[in-house]
Amino acid sequence: MHNSIYDKRVRISDNVIRVLIYLSAFVSVAILVGIIGLVVIKGAPHLSWQLISTVSSSAKNTFGILGNIVNTLYIIVITLLIVTPLGVGGAVYLNEYAKGGKLVRAIEFTIETLSGIPSIIFGLFGMVFFGTVLKLGFSILTGALTLALMVLPIITSSTQVALKSVPESYRAGATGMGATKWYMIRTIILPSAMPGIITGIILGIGRIIGESAALLFTAGSSYYLVNDFFGHIFKPGGTLTIQLYLSMTKARYDQAFAVALVLIILVFVLNRITHIIANRMNKEKG
């Protein structure tokens, strides 16, 4: 009586599940390849210098997204100017000063809540609060303030992660040399956390570029260029994504795919940058 280890058993259920696993992974990748492929194929023929260097003109019957590009840049810059200090500062408080307790738990809960609120709700709130109550109307500023709320959790959590990975020995070292807390944060902690903070900012830019629902009722959809540099922020302005949506509602899919291609290129570039930063951070660590 001898139990051989040679008679290989075939487990049908194992093989079925294995096929399903491969199939799922294939589907996930195929969806991405399909989307990017379709956007490139349909968008590339309509991509031109005129598209990105001019503003749409009904007189000349041309389509151009320069105005949208400028609006997008405006919104990115203003949003980040508002949200970066708040997000980084908040993370510094939570990680370096706060010692637990109800308030901290409440803040952490609200940061999580904020990251789960759908953009359409941000849009409604921004429209009512910044637009109507603060009388900013449909403007780039209203849009940027609304997006600042949306991007806040991204910056805060990225900074928190970065702060947590600063070795405790740095803190001990600095305190041991008589450095005060603020001095230590300024000279040691924030610089070491900088790659993480930058990653957060880039993720934030990605979110702003892709956003539409929160901007539709706050920043509006205008695509004109405004000469007045500062006055522009009080005027409505549609980003690239909003323009894409408008082209879709008008069933101008040629325009839509051209804008989609520009957006996907931007997303891809941002994605690469975060990877480069992450790789550099890993190298430094080990």
Place this chain on the structure above:
Amino acid sequence: MENTKIKVEHLNLYYGQNHALKDVTMDIYENKVTAFIGPSGCGKSTFLKTLNRMNDLIENVKIDGLVELDDENIYDKKVDTTLLRKKVGMVFQQPNPFPMSIYDNVAYGPRLHGIKDKKRLDEIVTNSLKGAALYDEVKDDLKKSALSLSGGQQQRLCIARALAVEPEVILMDEPTSALDPISTLKIEDLMEDLKKKYTVIIVTHNMQQATRIADYTAFFLVGEMVEYGKTRDLFATPQDKRTEDYITGRFG
């Protein structure tokens, strides 16, 4: 007369560039306790894991040589590793019960191998727990989470779990190194019983443990099996200078 259960010939193992086991040749005997001793990093645990092919899980491992279990080459292409591991059970250094009830932990293996009959399972669970000298301590709360047991109990549960699949060989990788002295004693006592039914191979960093429980002992040093023989002989009259140095505590 000893029956050879496992036959190892010219076994070499490489982790990438690192030559971790060098030309190991030995016979392991049925219904005996065989101990592998040696300083940490000597390859004794690595060698243990080649006997049930747990090294397969690690990337970049290359093995050549022969390992035969009941005259079947366990590295043959025809081998079903799940059958091999059913036949060659293993108990790890850290107790690793699954996060489920005591009952489900022991029944896990039999269920994997297709036993669904409740009565059969009950019987197996009871016998296995008895075999691991744990039954009396847990018989009233088999539904309790295995994680609620003490470290020593968890390790005996892992032994019971290994017994439940009716193995023929049991590999133990420093099974008591994470345990307190009393739990260690309980597990050592178990060995006498276990070897009546099983072939037991134990890796230990504790020489006294080897002298207490093992019939045969092999001494390893930097990937080489230096000496192998009856435990009494190895400790009383070591043939190799390095064995003697290790036993007398001059290094390791």
Place this chain on the structure above:
Amino acid sequence: MNKVLSIMINSKTKSRVEKTAEWIFKICALFALIAVVMMTGYMIYSGTPALLKVGIKEILFSNVWNPSAANPQYGILNIIFTSIVGSAGAILIGVPIGVLTAVYLSEVASSQMAKIVKPAVELLAGIPSVVYGLIGILLINPVMYKLELFFFKNDPTHQFTGGCNLLSAIIILAIMILPTVINISESAIRSVPKHLKSGSLALGGSQIQTIFKVILPAAKTGILSAIVLGVGRAIGEAMAIVLVSGNSVNLPLPFNSVRFLTTAIVSEMSYATGTHRQVLFTIGLVLFIFIMIINIILTKIIKSGDDQHA
């Protein structure tokens, strides 16, 4: 006397800077709290007037939506159902694919394959939702239209949608929740201790048995969080589905043209006035409440997971 370096004086001036710094950071941290409190306040403030004016029953428990009629009716029950059914459908399709992909990435794939699949999933997460909508219109709707013709050709009661239906929206949503489900499930699976896996393999478990009987059960808290986050994402998505779901208020049946909570707001906010506009804010409030419930469930799940590990 003045020349002596005193640690007393030093610490006094320093402590002022220190305190100011701490206060500034604290105010920054409080912003999230203030924002959520204000948003909650404003959602309630702008969402309740319609409830009082039109009546809770007439809005929440009626399915007749006719805001522009002479005698307008504002029942949003069908809209609520659509959001629930749509999210459930997305979960039903997206979660199995997502979890199995996570299993692939963490347990099955070679490290080279993982290096291809993982960035693809990340990129999927970065694609703007409007682009998903665009793909939906050009790829999914035509297919749905063919199916619709096939199924309802001889059905005189069916209102044709050209493929803009619930099913199209569900497929888009399922794709959109994939990255969330995959990423969170994957890190949950990766954090299962390796010794559990070796324990199961050493008992003669096959790789697949080990994954499904030990690893996934041990990762269930994380996978559950992934599902709940997926629900949140699906129920809150607007722009990807507004143009592919047909946008008329109907019962959420697969081939019906439907309107979600989110798409109701997007499509009507630009022109709605008076009570109609207030009702749209009520819809916003309902959506907000759903999201808050999901958030609380999520916090509970994570907490129960922490308790288990402690």
